[in-house]
Amino acid sequence: MSFLQLIRIRAIDATPGLLLAALGVACLVVALGQPFRLPSGRPGPGFVPALLAASLTVLGLLHAATARGAAQAAPGGARAGIMLCLAVAGFALLLPRVGFLPASWAAGSLALAAAGGMRPLAILAGGGALALAATALFLGGLGLPTPALGAR
Amino acid sequence: MTEALAMLGAGLGPALLPGNLLLCLAGVALGTLVGVLPGLGPVATIALLLPVTFALPPAGALIMLAGIYYGAQYGSSTTAILLRVPGEASGVVTAQEGHLLARAGRAGPALGIAALASLLGGVIAALVLALLLAPLARFAIAFGPAETAALMLLGVAAAVALSPAPLLAAWALAAFGALLGLVGTDVAGGRPRFTFGIPELADGIGFIPLAMGLFGVAELIRALESGGAARRTLPVGSPWPARRDVSAAAGPALRGSVIGSAIGLLPGASTLLAALAAQAAERGLFRRRGRWGQGEMAGVAAPEAANNAAAQTSFAPLLALGLPANAAMAVLAGAMFLQGIAPGPGVVAERPDLVGAIIISMLVGNAMLVALNLPFVGLWAALLRLPLRLLAALVIVLCCGGLWASSGSVFDLWLLLGFAILGWALSRAGLDPTPLLIGFTLAAPFEEALRRALVLARGDWSVFLQEPASATLLAAAAATTALAAWMRRRPE
Numbered sequence: 001m002s003f004l005q006l007i008r009i010r011a012i013d014a015t016p017g018l019l020l021a022a023l024g025v026a027c028l029v030v031a032l033g034q035p036f037r038l039p040s041g042r043p044g045p046g047f048v049p050a051l052l053a054a055s056l057t058v059l060g061l062l063h064a065a066t067a068r069g070a071a072q073a074a075p076g077g078a079r080a081g082i083m084l085c086l087a088v089a090g091f092a093l094l095l096p097r098v099g100f101l102p103a104s105w106a107a108g109s110l111a112l113a114a115a116g117g118m119r120p121l122a123i124l125a126g127g128g129a130l131a132l133a134a135t136a137l138f139l140g141g142l143g144l145p146t147p148a149l150g151a152r
Numbered sequence: 153m154t155e156a157l158a159m160l161g162a163g164l165g166p167a168l169l170p171g172n173l174l175l176c177l178a179g180v181a182l183g184t185l186v187g188v189l190p191g192l193g194p195v196a197t198i199a200l201l202l203p204v205t206f207a208l209p210p211a212g213a214l215i216m217l218a219g220i221y222y223g224a225q226y227g228s229s230t231t232a233i234l235l236r237v238p239g240e241a242s243g244v245v246t247a248q249e250g251h252l253l254a255r256a257g258r259a260g261p262a263l264g265i266a267a268l269a270s271l272l273g274g275v276i277a278a279l280v281l282a283l284l285l286a287p288l289a290r291f292a293i294a295f296g297p298a299e300t301a302a303l304m305l306l307g308v309a310a311a312v313a314l315s316p317a318p319l320l321a322a323w324a325l326a327a328f329g330a331l332l333g334l335v336g337t338d339v340a341g342g343r344p345r346f347t348f349g350i351p352e353l354a355d356g357i358g359f360i361p362l363a364m365g366l367f368g369v370a371e372l373i374r375a376l377e378s379g380g381a382a383r384r385t386l387p388v389g390s391p392w393p394a395r396r397d398v399s400a401a402a403g404p405a406l407r408g409s410v411i412g413s414a415i416g417l418l419p420g421a422s423t424l425l426a427a428l429a430a431q432a433a434e435r436g437l438f439r440r441r442g443r444w445g446q447g448e449m450a451g452v453a454a455p456e457a458a459n460n461a462a463a464q465t466s467f468a469p470l471l472a473l474g475l476p477a478n479a480a481m482a483v484l485a486g487a488m489f490l491q492g493i494a495p496g497p498g499v500v501a502e503r504p505d506l507v508g509a510i511i512i513s514m515l516v517g518n519a520m521l522v523a524l525n526l527p528f529v530g531l532w533a534a535l536l537r538l539p540l541r542l543l544a545a546l547v548i549v550l551c552c553g554g555l556w557a558s559s560g561s562v563f564d565l566w567l568l569l570g571f572a573i574l575g576w577a578l579s580r581a582g583l584d585p586t587p588l589l590i591g592f593t594l595a596a597p598f599e600e601a602l603r604r605a606l607v608l609a610r611g612d613w614s615v616f617l618q619e620p621a622s623a624t625l626l627a628a629a630a631a632t633t634a635l636a637a638w639m640r641r642r643p644e
Contacts, residue, residue, distance in 0.1 A: 016581040020324045027331050030346055038341070042607050045338035045345055048599040052327045052334070059324035067318060080376035081576045084369055084548060088572060091552040092565035100556075104549050111548040115376050115541035126542070130549045138553045142207075146556070 017064025024057030083114035099149040100139060104131035155286035159500075163508020166211045167516065172509065175208065179216035180517045183223020184524055187243075188231055188532045189543065194224035195479045196371040199363035200551050202487055203558030210491040211506050215513040217487055221480050222274060222463040222514065225423060226521045229266035229456055230532050233259055242459035245427035249451025256447050260389035260529070261397045265449050266456040267525040268393070269405035273457030274518035276409040277416065277464035282511050284417070288472035289500035297604035298615050302625035304598040307475040309629035310419040311590040313636035314478075317583045323633075325578075329588035332357055333595025340603065352563040359486035360555060361567035362592060366585045367479065368551055369568070370575025372544045391529045393449075401453035404434050412458030416465030419477050426462030427455035464514050470495050471507055474597065479586040482593045 031053050034046030087110035094103035109127030112118060118126070138144045146152065166172060186197045198217050205213035228243035233250035246266065253262040295303065312322040335346040336356030347353040393401070408430035415426040434454045467484075469475040474496030476482035488495045493503070500507055525532070555564055578585050609615035617623045 016321065016583060017324070020321070020328065023328060024324075027346070034338075034343065034345060041611065042340075043603045043611075045341050045343045048602060049331060049334050049345060052331050056324055056327040056331065059320050059327060063318060063320040063324055066320065077377065081373045084373050084376070084544065085569060085572055085576070087545075087548050088369065088552060088565065088569045091556075092562055092569060095556065095565070096562055100553070104553060107552050108545050108549045111545035112541060114544060115539075118541070126545065130545055134549045134553045137550075138557055142557060144553075144557050 013067045014064040017060045017062070017067055019060070021057050021060030021064060024053050024055075024060050027053035028057060079116060080114045083110050087111040087114070095146070096152050098151065099147045100144070101131055101135045101148045104134045107131075108134075153283070156282040159286065159504045159508040160282055160512060161508070162505040163510070163512045166505055166509040167215070167512035172212050172215050172513065173516065175212045175216040176219050176513045176517050177520055179219020180223035180226075180521050181524060182216075183220040183225075184227035184521065184532060185535065186220070187224035187227020187229075188535055189227075189538065189540075193367075193371060194221045195483055196368045197224070198480060198483045198487070199360075199366075200368040200547060200554065202360045202363065202483070202490065203554035205487050205490065206558050210488075210493055211509045213487060213491060214484070214506070214510055215517075217484055218467070218510055218513065219517045221484070222460055222517065223521055225456070225460045225463050226267060226270050226525055227532065228459075229270070229452070230263060230525075230529065231536065233262050233266065233452070234533055235536065242423035242427040242455065244424070245431045245455040245459075246452055248431075249445075249448050252445075252447030253449070253452065257387075257389070258447070259387065260391045261393040262449070262452050263529050264391040264393040264526055265397055265401045265405075266452050267391070267522050267529075268398070269401060269408065269453040269457040270460040271518050271522050272405045273409040273412055273459070273461035274464060274514060274521075277413045277461035278511050278514040278518075280413045280417075280461075280465055281468055281514070282508075284468055285472050285500050285507060285511075288468060289497035292473045293497040293501065295621065296619065297601040297608065298619045298622040299625065301598055301601035301605055302616060302622040302629070303473060303475060304594045304601065306625045306629040306632070307419045307469070307473075307477075307594060308587065308590055309632045311476075311478065312587050313632045314422055314425065315584045315587050317587070319633070319637055319640060321583055322587045325583065325585065326587040326591035329591025329593075330595040330598065332362070332588075333592040334599060339596070339600065350563075352561060357592075358559060358561075358564050358567060359490065359592075360558060361564045362571050363483050363486060363589065364551055364555060365568045365571025365573075366575040366578075366589060367483070368547070369572035370579055370585070372547060373572070373576050374579050375540055376544055391526050397449050401449040404430075404450035404454035405457040407433060408454035408457030409461045411454075412461030413465045415458070416462030416477070417468050419469050419473075419475050422478050423459040423462045423466075426458040430454040430458030460518075467510065471510075472497060472500055476590055476593055479589055482586075482589045485593050 028050060031046045031049035034049065035044035036046045036050060038044045087107040090106040090110055091103045094106055105127050108130035109123050112123045112126045135148050139146065139148055182197060183194060186194055197220050201217065205217065225242060229246050229250065232243035232247035233254050236247045236251040250262050253259065308326045312319065312326055315322040335353055337354055338345050344354060411430045411433060412426040415429055431451065431454055434450045466477040466481055469477045470481045470485055476485045485495050493499055552565065555568055575585055605615055616626060
């Protein structure tokens with residue numbers, strides 16, 4: 001294994017720890033904006049968050065320095081993750097603008113496309129069937145006060 | 153004993169209400185389904201069903217969610233035996249001997265023994281739970297704030313120790329989860345913390361989007377990434393075991409029930425650990441006879457009894473101490489909070505009807521599981537041919553619709569997306585999100601206990617070492633972490 005490859009693997013291994021440490025620093029900055037102690041001497045609202053954020057920073061850095069094997073743990077394709085996240089995002093984006101039925105249709109179709117291997121028409125038809133079933137369940141069955149079609 | 157009988161007596165009526173019996177049946181059937189299908193575990197299912205519980209009374213909601221958890225242990229054995237793929241983590245132990253039996257044409261009796269051993273484990277664990285809850289709660293109710301804070305730290309240490317993630321990362325995730333749990337208005341002073349001017353965050357981060365995203369959506373992503381194609385199963389045949397199978401399995405099932413019941417009581421314990429311990433005990437016994445590894449009923453009976461027993465006794469730390477022992481219990485704790493019930497010693501003392509109903513429902517639910525699993529085992533096996541992509545799409549649509557129905561907040565849908573991405577990222581980094589969830593669940597009570605302990609001690613940190621119970625709990629937390637560090641350094 002070349003030196004450059006070794007550096008690359010170590011960088012991948014250290015990334016989760018460094019991200020956690022960065023989150024810790026960000027939380028620490030916000031927590032320090034809160035009173036650490038109240039005028040009465042009691043622990044303030046920033047007390048426990050500051051302790052936790054400092055711990056997170058230190059633990060993240062220690063993990064970054066010692067982690068091994070994350071580079072091997074990362075699986076290959078990201079299609080499933082991207083499509084399922086897009087399905088949730090699509091639902092959140094469309095629901096207040098065009099209603100429950102189209103939002104469910106988009107979410108169902110995007111989720112069906114996550115695994116790959118289905119024709120676009122079958123995906124749209126399957127998504128439509130799921131959307132109709134979900135609309136019948138939530139709006140018809142449970143009486144959810146949301147329009148099936150149209151903005152809220 | 154009298155307390156246990158009184159608790160069971162108080163719970164009998166609510167548990168046997170027709171509505172609650174139906175919810176119990178729905179829970180165990182759903183649990184079996186998700187246990188059978190590799191890809192969606194009980195934690196994800198319970199998390200995804202949290203919005204449904206809003207519309208249910210507390211007893212019914214908890215009976216159904218508990219049924220999903222122990223029902224999944226039954227269902228997992230089907231996939232483990234027929235495919236050598238565990239539907240739920242603990243099934244990996246059953247798969248070893250169980251699949252050998254299936255390959256030898258004895259899948260039916262192996263599945264039958266798995267169901268009967270699970271029944272035995274479930275019944276013994278329910279009785280253990282009934283006997284221990286009241287004394288445990290009495291012990292915990294005497295705790296002051298220092299002991300409570302130390303107990304919570306022990307709970308996190310145990311969850312961290314048993315997490316498959318590296319120790320430092322698991323502790324870091326627990327701290328991050330606790331920080332997320334502190335988002336919102338500070339209960340002591342009324343000041344907003346970590347809200348960044350977003351009004352929706354004033355009440356804190358919702359438990360449902362967090363649990364659904366980290367466990368529900370992220371678990372589906374993991375399942376699809378690892379390939380969710382339908383598989384060919386081995387023929388099942390009649391599930392009724394012969395008399396020699398029953399006599400070969402009786403002892404291991406009994407020992408597994410005892411081991412599983414004991415392990416489930418420990419904070420941080422998992423059904424996988426219980427199944428492994430029961431298998432190790434049986435292997436020790438079998439090694440002397442040299443028959444292990446050729447398809448032994450003991451290798452099915454012991455882990456199946458143990459995992460079901462542990463699933464049920466793991467309710468003890470939650471109900472008596474307010475300490476979620478694992479991710480499933482953390483989600484159940486969230487369900488209790490959503491119902492306005494704080495898990496802990498108070499609930500055992502003040503709501504014996506609720507606790508008793510949960511325990512009685514376990515006895516009823518286990519009987520239902522045998523009735524569902526033995527005659528219909530072929531039907532459950534046929535479900536393995538269901539493509540995962542259809543299940544994933546169905547779950548996503550129900551998950552988004554369910555979250556919208558429960559909160560009516562688009563912001564919660566974006567939170568769901570954020571936590572799904574976080575769960576996916578953690579999965580790709582090889583990190584388990586359980587410590588994060590436990591940290592999130594315990595953050596608020598831990599902060600309250602820590603601050604009260606320091607106020608009472610006038611800011612003197614040594615109070616945690618001066619109180620004997622607190623010092624013992626902190627020593628146990630340190631020992632748990634040290635042991636976990638040592639175990640991780642040992643070669644495979």
